[in-house]
Amino acid sequence: MRSPSCLLLLAVALQALPPNGVWIVAHRGFKRVAPENTIVALEAAAAAGADYMEIDVRRTSDGELILMHDRTVDRTTTGHGAVRDLTLATIRGLDAGGQRIPTLREALLWARAKGVRIDIDHKDGPVEEIARLIRETEMTDRVVIEGSLENLKHFSRLLPGVDTMPKVESAAGIPAVCAALRTTVIRLSLAQLAQPQAVAAVHRCGARVSVTILGNQDSEEGIRRVIAQGAELIETDHPDLVARIRQGSF
Numbered sequence: 001m002r003s004p005s006c007l008l009l010l011a012v013a014l015q016a017l018p019p020n021g022v023w024i025v026a027h028r029g030f031k032r033v034a035p036e037n038t039i040v041a042l043e044a045a046a047a048a049g050a051d052y053m054e055i056d057v058r059r060t061s062d063g064e065l066i067l068m069h070d071r072t073v074d075r076t077t078t079g080h081g082a083v084r085d086l087t088l089a090t091i092r093g094l095d096a097g098g099q100r101i102p103t104l105r106e107a108l109l110w111a112r113a114k115g116v117r118i119d120i121d122h123k124d125g126p127v128e129e130i131a132r133l134i135r136e137t138e139m140t141d142r143v144v145i146e147g148s149l150e151n152l153k154h155f156s157r158l159l160p161g162v163d164t165m166p167k168v169e170s171a172a173g174i175p176a177v178c179a180a181l182r183t184t185v186i187r188l189s190l191a192q193l194a195q196p197q198a199v200a201a202v203h204r205c206g207a208r209v210s211v212t213i214l215g216n217q218d219s220e221e222g223i224r225r226v227i228a229q230g231a232e233l234i235e236t237d238h239p240d241l242v243a244r245i246r247q248g249s250f
Contacts, residue, residue, distance in 0.1 A: 022227060024242045025119050025235035026050035027214065028069060032237055035097030036076060037067035039110055049243030052117040052144065054235055057104050059125035064088040065104040065133065069123070077101065084124070104130065108137040119165070119235070122147035131158035144185055144233075152181055165210055165233075171198035178205030185210050185233060190217065190226070199230040208232040220245065 029041025030048055042053045056069040061084055073079045073086065077094035091101050102110075104120075111118045120143055122130065134140055135158075144163035145155050152164040165185040168174050174186060186202045187210045193199065202209050210233035211226050218237050223245055226234060236242050 021232060022242070022246050023051045023117075023208075023233040024049060024239050024246065025052040025054050025210075025212075025233055026239040027054050027212070027235050027237050028056065029053055030239055035099045037069060037101070038096055038099040039102050039106065040099055042107065042110060042116075043114075045239050046114055046116050048240040049246075050116070050239040052119040052233070052235075053107075053111065054119040054121060055104075055107055056121045056123050057125055057130060058083045058123050059129075060088045060091060061085055062087045063129075065125050065130060066091060067102050067104065067107055069121075073101075105133050105137065108133060108139045108143075111142065112137055112139055116142075118143045120145045122151060127151055127154045128158065131155055134159060134162070146187065149177065149181065152183070156181060168192070171195055171201050174198065174201040175205060178202075178207060183207055187211070193226060193229050193231060196230075210235070212236075 026045030028036035029038065030044035031041055034041035034044045037055055045053050055067050057065055058068045059065055066088065068083050070076065072082050073091060073094060077096045079094040094101065108118060118139065122145060134143055140159050140162050144165050145152060146165045149166050152166055155162055156164060163185055164181060164183045165187050166177050166181060166183055167187045168177050171192060177183065177186065184207050186207045188198055190211060190213065193211050199209055209230050211231040212235040213222055213226055214237055220241060223234065223242055234242055
């Protein structure tokens with residue numbers, strides 16, 4: 001028999017699912033058509049039908065939280081150097097494919113105004129500061145947070161009810177992670193998703209199954225496969241393709 005806490009988590013998870021059972025998570029926004037981790041990329045992803053905008057968060061030398069995947073600004077901007085060694089003003093002055101690098105606050109406020117959700121990949125920065133911004137922008141019930149198990153526990157203490165998305169080493173470890181975090185989402189690898197026992201273990205603790213599908217597997221065939229295997233959140237570089245598959249129009 002399931003415990004009351006598991007039943008509650010199951011009820012919350014079921015209520016949170018879209019009617020067709022699949023959430024679309026746009027990897028760094030719609031980065032195939034706009035510079036990654038910029039507001040224009042988030043706008044493009046929302047227009048393509050994405051439900052969640054996945055963003056990466058890092059901290060500048062003067063303590064500001066910005067959207068940046070890499071440790072340095074070299075790949076995505078005209079600048080050079082580590083994010084943690086540069087001020088916000090310096091980073092704001094860089095060209096990111098014709099865009100500027102947004103702050104986490106700006107991204108959260110944009111999502112609240114747009115009515116979409118944010119997937120925060122916690123790369124760097126104080127948990128307390130990120131939690132404060134989520135709370136101040138009234139986005140606690142519209143974000144899911146990725147990161148280490150210990151950091152996710154901290155986020156859960158600071159933001160009661162927030163969705164967290166831990167990774168697991170194996171299907172055997174899923175019950176322990178669920179018990180430690182009482183999470184509502186578990187991120188499985190593609191190999192783990194192919195194991196029915198892993199999907200069943202996620203559902204037994206009242207959580208939803210998330211998967212990231214990128215590269216060559218991020219195709220119509222691959223997306224249809226992960227949906228058939230039980231993926232409920234799909235992080236992709238092709239949010240438009242997933243939207244068409246979800247709608248049955250592709």
